[in-house]
Amino acid sequence: MATREHIQQQLIEARGRLLAFYQALSPEELRSICTQSEIEGAAPWTASDHLAHVNSTERALMNIVTRSMEGVDDPVGFGVFQGDHAKIMDAINSRNEISVTRHRGDPLDLLLTTLAATRADTLALLDRVSDEQLAVFLASSEWGDKTVGALFLTVAGHDDMHRAWVQKGLEASA
Numbered sequence: 429m430a431t432r433e434h435i436q437q438q439l440i441e442a443r444g445r446l447l448a449f450y451q452a453l454s455p456e457e458l459r460s461i462c463t464q465s466e467i468e469g470a471a472p473w474t475a476s477d478h479l480a481h482v483n484s485t486e487r488a489l490m491n492i493v494t495r496s497m498e499g500v501d502d503p504v505g506f507g508v509f510q511g512d513h514a515k516i517m518d519a520i521n522s523r524n525e526i527s528v529t530r531h532r533g534d535p536l537d538l539l540l541t542t543l544a545a546t547r548a549d550t551l552a553l554l555d556r557v558s559d560e561q562l563a564v565f566l567a568s569s570e571w572g573d574k575t576v577g578a579l580f581l582t583v584a585g586h587d588d589m590h591r592a593w594v595q596k597g598l599e600a601s602a
Contacts, residue, residue, distance in 0.1 A: 429563055429573065435580045436554060442584035443547050447540065449591050450479060453598075458536060462597025465528075466521040473528060475598065478590045479539045480531035481524055485586055486546050488523070489571075489579045490553055496564055496576055497557065506568035516570060554580055 430438075450458075453475060461472040473481070495503035502508075509515040531539070562577035572578025 429575060429577050430581055432554065432559065432562065435562075435577060435584075436551065438581055438584035439547065439551060439554070442587040443543070446479075446482070446587040446591050447543070449595070450475070450536070450540070457598055460598055460601055462594045462601075465525060466517075467525045470525050470529075471532075474532075475594045476534070476536065476539065477528045477532060478594050479536075479543065480534060481528050482587060482590050483539065483543050483546050484527035484531070485524070486550060486583050489583055490546075490550050492566070492569075493553060493557065493576055493579055496566060497561055502568055504566050504568040504570075506570070509568075511568075513570075520570075550580070550583060 458476045459474050462475050462478060463473045465471060465473060492503050492505075506516050506519070509519070557576065562575065562580075564576045566574050566576065566579075569575075569578070571582040
């Protein structure tokens with residue numbers, strides 16, 4: 429399992445890369461379609477949509493960490509699907525689409541301010557989680573080695589994954 433220091437470093441560096449990338453985009457690029465939605469018939473996602481999604485996903489994953497620390501039996505909430513990966517992905521994609529739609533059209537300044545607050549909350553939560561809690565196994569998790577620590581690393585990787593998808597989408601539309 430990764431150390432707390434490694435997790436913190438990954439969170440800080442990934443967010444720095446994401447912010448630098450987005451701050452260099454033009455208003456037209458922010459509105460450009462980059463990827464298709466995972467929900468059939470839903471609007472494609474723009475670069476800004478991806479930024480809103482990154483924020484909402486980070487909040488959702490940190491809520492899982494908090495529920496784990498509180499001793500909730502199924503903090504991930506996927507136990508109801510009994511390991512059915514397709515149903516889990518359908519649930520994730522539906523939640524993602526609702527969140528992106530809710531924030532579609534938010535100005536970049538608001539998205540960046542929200543991202544900064546969310547990352548500050550994530551780093552504060554990391555400080556509150558004990559080493560033993562970082563190693564807690566989350567049976568219905570879909571991320572990494574299924575530990576609380578893996579959720580934190582997933583957040584950092586999620587920043588990089590969406591930055592790469594947006595970059596690829598913008599290059600394809602150029």
